[in-house]
Amino acid sequence: MMSGAGSRGRRAPRHARRGAAVGGFTLAELLAVLALLAILAGIGIGVFATLPSRYGFEQSTGSVRALLRRARAAALETRREAAVLLDVKGGKVKAVSWATLALLRLEPSNLTPAADVRGELVVEGAGGGAVTGVVEGRGRGVTPEAGRIGGCLAFAAPGAHVDFGTAPRFDALEGVSIEAYVYAADYASLRDPAYAGTRRQPPPGAGANAQYLFQVAGKGESYYLQVREDYAIEAGVRGERDPVNDPGRVARARRETRAGTLVAERWTHVAMVYDGRDLKILVDGQRRDLGPSAGESVPARLVASAAPFVVSHPDPRLSFLGALDELRLSGVVAEETFELPGDVVFAPGGAEAVRFDAHGQLDPLFHNAPVGIGVQRVRRDGSKVVVIERADIRVERSGIVR
Numbered sequence: 001m002m003s004g005a006g007s008r009g010r011r012a013p014r015h016a017r018r019g020a021a022v023g024g025f026t027l028a029e030l031l032a033v034l035a036l037l038a039i040l041a042g043i044g045i046g047v048f049a050t051l052p053s054r055y056g057f058e059q060s061t062g063s064v065r066a067l068l069r070r071a072r073a074a075a076l077e078t079r080r081e082a083a084v085l086l087d088v089k090g091g092k093v094k095a096v097s098w099a100t101l102a103l104l105r106l107e108p109s110n111l112t113p114a115a116d117v118r119g120e121l122v123v124e125g126a127g128g129g130a131v132t133g134v135v136e137g138r139g140r141g142v143t144p145e146a147g148r149i150g151g152c153l154a155f156a157a158p159g160a161h162v163d164f165g166t167a168p169r170f171d172a173l174e175g176v177s178i179e180a181y182v183y184a185a186d187y188a189s190l191r192d193p194a195y196a197g198t199r200r201q202p203p204p205g206a207g208a209n210a211q212y213l214f215q216v217a218g219k220g221e222s223y224y225l226q227v228r229e230d231y232a233i234e235a236g237v238r239g240e241r242d243p244v245n246d247p248g249r250v251a252r253a254r255r256e257t258r259a260g261t262l263v264a265e266r267w268t269h270v271a272m273v274y275d276g277r278d279l280k281i282l283v284d285g286q287r288r289d290l291g292p293s294a295g296e297s298v299p300a301r302l303v304a305s306a307a308p309f310v311v312s313h314p315d316p317r318l319s320f321l322g323a324l325d326e327l328r329l330s331g332v333v334a335e336e337t338f339e340l341p342g343d344v345v346f347a348p349g350g351a352e353a354v355r356f357d358a359h360g361q362l363d364p365l366f367h368n369a370p371v372g373i374g375v376q377r378v379r380r381d382g383s384k385v386v387v388i389e390r391a392d393i394r395v396e397r398s399g400i401v402r
Helices: 002-009 014-021 027-078 187-191 193-198
Strands: 082-087 092-104 118-124 130-136 142-146 151-155 161-163 176-184 213-219 223-228 233-242 246-256 267-274 279-283 309-312 322-339 344-346 353-356 371-381 384-395
Touching: 027 082, 027 092, 027 322, 027 344, 027 353, 027 371, 027 384, 176 213, 176 223, 213 322, 223 267, 233 267, 233 279, 246 279, 309 322
Parallel strands: none
Antiparallel strands: 082 092, 082 353, 092 118, 092 322, 118 130, 130 161, 142 151, 151 322, 161 309, 176 267, 176 322, 213 223, 213 309, 223 233, 233 246, 267 279, 344 371, 371 384
């Protein structure tokens, strides 16, 4: 009895009570939980891994849009052309804008009756500064006269020219523009033996039937703009040698218009523009050159010339004959580049250049419709390229970027 009652009243050992109250996981349950955590972790890592790529895509698209808008703003501010050049295959973008390097201008108050002129000529420079050119006349020299706007410089004597020296500002290697109101003299008398013998000689190395040449402005072999005896206009540029890819080749580009483009003794606005991609001749705002010759390549960068920048030419066989007014030399002074990351590319078939005119609109010489640019995020699977997403940029004819 006692033993039975004692047995019923005996407490269970402490370790037995604790063990009955504690639950546990089986091995299968633990493995299932670990597998679930691994799956969730993998999903999270994948999501976070794509974030930098997507951010790079959105950032690249935004950068291209911003570059286009800045180029348009530069065109509006400077009243000069601006351009955004796209290397579709290389994924590079370059924006260029222009500034005036020199403006040759004479106002009526500067005019004098002197037949011979030799002295300083104040020229408007970029940023509101001024540079000084030297008017160097040979024979009758350079004569100031009433011009298209205010005063102008008349070039009559062989070799009469304006020398601006060799300042680095005139080495516009990334892009150059020469524009002027041109008044071509009557060149018919050049074939008069008496005139040719006393006032004018044939151009260097020319045959009996060669055209006489009249340089408007230029800087040695780097760039030039000239008029021919048949009233065609010619422009040319010379590039640097490529010591790595083709050291023996010098890239040159030359453009010309048809004979009779200019009319004798009439003011005409003429311009040559080189921007690293193209060389063109504009006459009264319209492109008039005949395009590149076969096998020609436009240099990506001009060669630096030790020659001075001159209006007309010191060589009597190349000096201008007529008058020039409002001659402006411009160069590419602001350049901004951007390169797409490896998994972001330009869509094929898009624009390779977007050019704004001086009013901030798409330049009608190059664009007759809105311009579209596609930007794609891709994944490369061997030789196959898979497009993951795409964004489209549109530039309206008004210049607005969307």
